[in-house]
Amino acid sequence: MSFTQNNTAHKTLKQSYESAQKIANFPWSFWPECFSNENTTEPYCVFSDQKFAGGRGIFIVSTSAMAYELLKKPAFSDPDALQRINQHDNPPFVQHEFPGKGRGLIANKTLHRGDQIFASTPLLITNPDAYLLSEPERLKLAHRGVDTLPEKTQPLFWALLDHFKGDPVDDRINTNAFEVEVSGHTQHVVLPEIAMLNHDCRPNAAYFWDEETLSHYVHATQTIYPGQEITITYINNERWRSKRMANLKENWGFDCSCSSCSAHPSFVAESDQRIDTIEELAAVLNDWTPDSRATPEIAEAMISIYEQERLFASLGVAYKHAAEAYSSFGDRYNAIKYASLSVELTMLDKGFRDHDVKEMKNMAKEPEMTWSWNKRAGMKRFTTSCGHAH
């Protein structure tokens, strides 16, 4: 079905609702409002489904093609797909006010590595290309979207932080949106539960986006004790403190006050050095040429540095390096050990459908059948002397 600015213009909310209800099997609760201009190749519209996720509702600001692509996802088409999502009764956390950071969540019971903290569907999905519209038109779509959310869901949107104090809807979206992929396209989503989690450069929880259920999952990546704040990262943390702080300031508008950003300069220097070492070791381990100096010991060193740096979610990457390094020397049981660890951690960070997870699952079952098996057999593994004659 195609929507144009002409067939959607100037309808009140009530008129849009009535127009949508007149058409049998129309998937949206309101007739979409659309805008286009000389910069756009197709109109951008607001599509709203109040029945989505058992009545939590959702609105999508995008092209008709993307909205109908989303409709094909099990989240919309399979009534059982969201059975374990949006279960927010008896949560393992309580809200707390943190000086300098605003609201955040603290654990109210012990959470172990791998425990799910919550999984939820977004209130909205917006296409970043909607910025091709003029500002007033883009804002009109966003405002219409919020007005079309079910009455009981709207307070969840209005309770979100508006950090920049500009347009009240746009500001809440910009302060809280996460970038996700849908069918190979970047989209922005807002999830009110995850939006209550503050950033930490050394977080104790990780999240991933599942395209099929259009849901964000959050899990503990280490033990979190009652009273401890639950944190996630908003950025890539494998960078120097100065780069992390600049990124958070530029894209999120705040000065990070996490412990690794507020440490004494000499501790920061050590941490930055470890980040450099991780990068250097990764380059060695990624070298699969006959001249490679990669050994399992180098992967073990990398694991140790990740642990020192408390980059627990990223440990899945280091375990993968170790599994491949052991496999490349034909060491079956160490390959299995580290492949299993990699599956456990990577599932929390990249999701259960991730390519690396599948690869490591295969390695954990039959390392001999993987591409890296015995690849470095016969190559020098240990450096036992300092190179001098004694």
Ligand SMILES: C[S@@+](CC[C@H](N)C(=O)[O-])C[C@H]1O[C@@H](n2cnc3c(N)ncnc32)[C@H](O)[C@@H]1O
């Ligand atoms: C997604 S919200 C997180 C919840 C927010 N604290 C609230 O009260 O709704 C993101 C905002 O929280 C604050 N924030 C999150 N992590 C922070 C940190 N490590 N240091 C300082 N402020 C932080 C910033 O104002 C940021 O724009």
